[in-house]
Structure formats: C-alpha cells, structure tokens
Amino acid sequence: MISGKTRFVPLLAHPVHHVRTPALFNAECTRQELDMVMVPLDVRPDMLEHTVAGFRAMENVAGMVVTIPHKGSVAALCDRKVGAADLVGACNIIRRERDGSLTGGMFDGEGFVAGLRHQGFEPKGLRALLVGAGGAASGVAHALLQAGVAGLTIANRSRDKAEHLAGELARVFPDARISAGVSDPAGYDLVVNGTALGMHEGDALPVDVERLERGTIVAEVVMQPDMTPLLVAAEARGCRVHKGTNMIEQQVRLLVDFLK
Ligand SMILES: NC(=O)c1ccc[n+]([C@@H]2O[C@H](COP(=O)([O-])OP(=O)(O)OC[C@H]3O[C@@H](n4cnc5c(N)ncnc54)[C@H](OP(=O)(O)O)[C@@H]3O)[C@@H](O)[C@H]2O)c1
Known part of the structure; x- marks a missing residue:
C-alpha cells in the first residue's frame, strides 16, 4: 500500500522493458516490512543528469537503482562513491542522504x-x-x-x-x-x-x-x-x-x- 510515508526508489534504465529488479526489490521490501517502492523509469542518456538532479531535490526519494546504459555516467553525478563503486567508477545504486547528497554504491x-x-x-x-x-x-x-x-x-x-x-x-x-x-x-x-x-x-x-x-x-x-x-x-x-x-x-x- 503506497501512502504519504512511502519512500520512492526509481530504477533508471534505457530501455526499461526487460528489467527484473523492481519485482524482486518490491517483494524483498514486503518481506522486510519496509515502506519503500520501486518503479522502473525509462530515462534517455541525455536526460540522466536532469533526472538525477530532480530526484536529489525530493525528500521522500530513498535512492535510485541504475542500470544499462547509465552505470558509468551516473558515477560522476554522485557526491561520493563507496566500496566497489569507488574502484570501478560505476554505480548501480545511489542513496539519497538526508542532506540531499548522493552516495553511489555498486553491488553487481x-x-x-x-x-x-x-x-x-x-x-x-x-x-x-x-x-x-x-x-x-x-x-x-x-x-x-x-x-x-x-x-x-x-x-x-x-x-x-x-x-x-x-x-x-x-x-x-x-x-x-x-x-x-x-x-x-x-x-x-x-x-x-x-x-x-x-x-x-x-x-x-x-x-x-x-x-x-x-x-x-x-x-x-x-x-x-x-x-x-x-x-x-x-x-x-x-x-x-x-x-x-x-x-x-x-x-x-x-x-x-x-x-x-
Ligand atoms: N544478473 C545481474 O544481476 C546483472 C547485473 C548487471 C548487469 N547484468 C547484465 O550484464 C550485461 C552487461 O551489462 P553491463 O552493465 O556490464 O554493460 P556495459 O558496461 O555496457 O558492458 C558491456 C560489455 O559487453 C561487451 N560487449 C557488448 N557487445 C559485445 C559484442 N558484440 N561482442 C563482444 N563484446 C561485447 C563490451 O565489450 P566492449 O568493452 O568491447 O564494448 C563490455 O565488456 C547485460 O546483459 C546486463 O543485463 C546482469
């Protein structure tokens, strides 16, 4: 059930029709009783920067999951990268911190x-x-x-x-x-x-x-x-x-x- 308290996690990809992560991610949130929901969004590469800037401004965005073709380019839009993301210079997830800054991670x-x-x-x-x-x-x-x-x-x-x-x-x-x-x-x-x-x-x-x-x-x-x-x-x-x-x-x- 989506409410005003639900935290939003967009998945950014282009194209997006093949992605399997939202079903698995939402099932895992349900299993853990977390009020978080993922929706896949089709974002062209030339719109990635605008899209990420928009989500940075939204208080109830928990973060973004990022897949082909954005994993490399999104790394430059993060304020910091942790773990494997720092080494490989690519991110498949971004956490939006309370101050609006973006922390990139890579869990592939x-x-x-x-x-x-x-x-x-x-x-x-x-x-x-x-x-x-x-x-x-x-x-x-x-x-x-x-x-x-x-x-x-x-x-x-x-x-x-x-x-x-x-x-x-x-x-x-x-x-x-x-x-x-x-x-x-x-x-x-x-x-x-x-x-x-x-x-x-x-x-x-x-x-x-x-x-x-x-x-x-x-x-x-x-x-x-x-x-x-x-x-x-x-x-x-x-x-x-x-x-x-x-x-x-x-x-x-x-x-x-x-x-x-
Ligand atoms: N199972 C999972 O959880 C999971 C997670 C992430 C990704 N994936 C899958 O992993 C695959 C790669 O994704 P990615 O994010 O790594 O993409 P990517 O960063 O664009 O890298 C693509 C890789 O494939 C090679 N390649 C592409 N077309 C080729 C061709 N015709 N002949 C030889 N090599 C070719 C590229 O070689 P060049 O460097 O020469 O271009 C490069 O090494 C996708 O199928 C994606 O769905 C799966």
Missing part, C-alpha cells in the same frame, strides 16, 4: 559472488576467466578477487579496457594474479560471461565452447534468456552452469539494505 559483483555461494560454488582458490570489462564485469572482477580466486584473466573485445581494469585491480589486490588475456576457456575452473552477449538472438558466443572442459563452472551475468546459448552449450559439454538470475536474486537484498 557482491551479488554475483553471493549467487555463486548460494548455489554451492565457492570461488576461493579457483582459476577464473572473466569475459567483459564493462560495468557488470568490473564489479564481478573486484568481487572475485575479494573472494580469493587463485587467478583472474580478463578478456574483452576492446582489449585496452581489459588492460585498464586489470591494472586498476592490481593496485587494489597487489598479491593477486591478474592479467588481461584472451577468451580461451581451456584450463579454467570458472568461466564467467560478463558481457551483454547472449541477450539477443544471433549474438556470438563469448567463448569458444569447444574449448570448455568438463566440470568447469560456467557462469552468466545475462539474465534473459534464463538459459543463454552459452549455458546450453556448456551444459551439453558436461560443465556446471550458473544462471545470471542468481546474481540479481542475491543482490536485491544488498540493494535494499543499502537504502533502508
């Missing part, structure tokens, strides 16, 4: 690792290949290193972005084995698709599935379709598969906690 990575653990996959000690170096992949990379993977290779279409991310992470995790490399999945315990590949019919596969080894954990960030072509192919090769939906389901509690 923590959500991903929480999802892995929830499915019984412990990342500590695994040799990991991550394909992608965008917003979601950066968060995942940070969280995998924090979880203690034995090594992390980052492969991305734009190699300079993978190299930049590997360099940034090496500063934060000086003892970890981190490199920018190629997307050959042979020899890894954990292979993660952190790109948008798989969302659309006809997308290329993020790795050469013929090179996947039996028993490797193959994980997705892509949530729709539920079983991406990568996961279907990986399962057929005897890999253990991990859906993108696990990441958002585990992340939603972290998002609610950040705002409440």
Whole structure:
C-alpha cells in the first residue's frame, strides 16, 4: 500500500522493458516490512543528469537503482562513491542522504559472488576467466578477487579496457594474479560471461565452447534468456552452469539494505 510515508526508489534504465529488479526489490521490501517502492523509469542518456538532479531535490526519494546504459555516467553525478563503486567508477545504486547528497554504491559483483555461494560454488582458490570489462564485469572482477580466486584473466573485445581494469585491480589486490588475456576457456575452473552477449538472438558466443572442459563452472551475468546459448552449450559439454538470475536474486537484498 503506497501512502504519504512511502519512500520512492526509481530504477533508471534505457530501455526499461526487460528489467527484473523492481519485482524482486518490491517483494524483498514486503518481506522486510519496509515502506519503500520501486518503479522502473525509462530515462534517455541525455536526460540522466536532469533526472538525477530532480530526484536529489525530493525528500521522500530513498535512492535510485541504475542500470544499462547509465552505470558509468551516473558515477560522476554522485557526491561520493563507496566500496566497489569507488574502484570501478560505476554505480548501480545511489542513496539519497538526508542532506540531499548522493552516495553511489555498486553491488553487481557482491551479488554475483553471493549467487555463486548460494548455489554451492565457492570461488576461493579457483582459476577464473572473466569475459567483459564493462560495468557488470568490473564489479564481478573486484568481487572475485575479494573472494580469493587463485587467478583472474580478463578478456574483452576492446582489449585496452581489459588492460585498464586489470591494472586498476592490481593496485587494489597487489598479491593477486591478474592479467588481461584472451577468451580461451581451456584450463579454467570458472568461466564467467560478463558481457551483454547472449541477450539477443544471433549474438556470438563469448567463448569458444569447444574449448570448455568438463566440470568447469560456467557462469552468466545475462539474465534473459534464463538459459543463454552459452549455458546450453556448456551444459551439453558436461560443465556446471550458473544462471545470471542468481546474481540479481542475491543482490536485491544488498540493494535494499543499502537504502533502508
Ligand atoms: N544478473 C545481474 O544481476 C546483472 C547485473 C548487471 C548487469 N547484468 C547484465 O550484464 C550485461 C552487461 O551489462 P553491463 O552493465 O556490464 O554493460 P556495459 O558496461 O555496457 O558492458 C558491456 C560489455 O559487453 C561487451 N560487449 C557488448 N557487445 C559485445 C559484442 N558484440 N561482442 C563482444 N563484446 C561485447 C563490451 O565489450 P566492449 O568493452 O568491447 O564494448 C563490455 O565488456 C547485460 O546483459 C546486463 O543485463 C546482469
């Protein structure tokens, strides 16, 4: 029930039709008996700054959840960034403080690792290949290193972005084995698709599935379709598969906690 006391949490995306977070977020608020509601809003990139400024001015806005394509650009609109957001320079949530200032956070990575653990996959000690170096992949990379993977290779279409991310992470995790490399999945315990590949019919596969080894954990960030072509192919090769939906389901509690 929405009342004058309800705190509002817009979700900013463009386009917005595919988002799944509002249903999960609102269910979590109900479960925790929090008077907070999320509504998805379709915000064009050229209107992001105006939109965020408008919500900054509203006293009953608890914060904003931010997704494609705004995660990077919204970081510059925050007054401060905390945790992984500070490192990766991207935010997927903003908390509006009582004084109207905006604190950015990034929980994609923590959500991903929480999802892995929830499915019984412990990342500590695994040799990991991550394909992608965008917003979601950066968060995942940070969280995998924090979880203690034995090594992390980052492969991305734009190699300079993978190299930049590997360099940034090496500063934060000086003892970890981190490199920018190629997307050959042979020899890894954990292979993660952190790109948008798989969302659309006809997308290329993020790795050469013929090179996947039996028993490797193959994980997705892509949530729709539920079983991406990568996961279907990986399962057929005897890999253990991990859906993108696990990441958002585990992340939603972290998002609610950040705002409440
Ligand atoms: N499950 C969840 O909770 C969750 C949370 C967040 C995001 N996601 C999903 O994660 C995916 C990526 O989102 P994002 O926010 O990270 O987007 P992003 O910041 O725009 O990054 C996109 C990434 O995908 C790569 N890519 C895009 N098209 C490609 C192509 N045709 N060939 C090769 N690489 C390509 C990009 O490579 P370049 O750098 O070369 O452009 C980049 O690494 C989306 O599917 C999103 O829905 C899921």
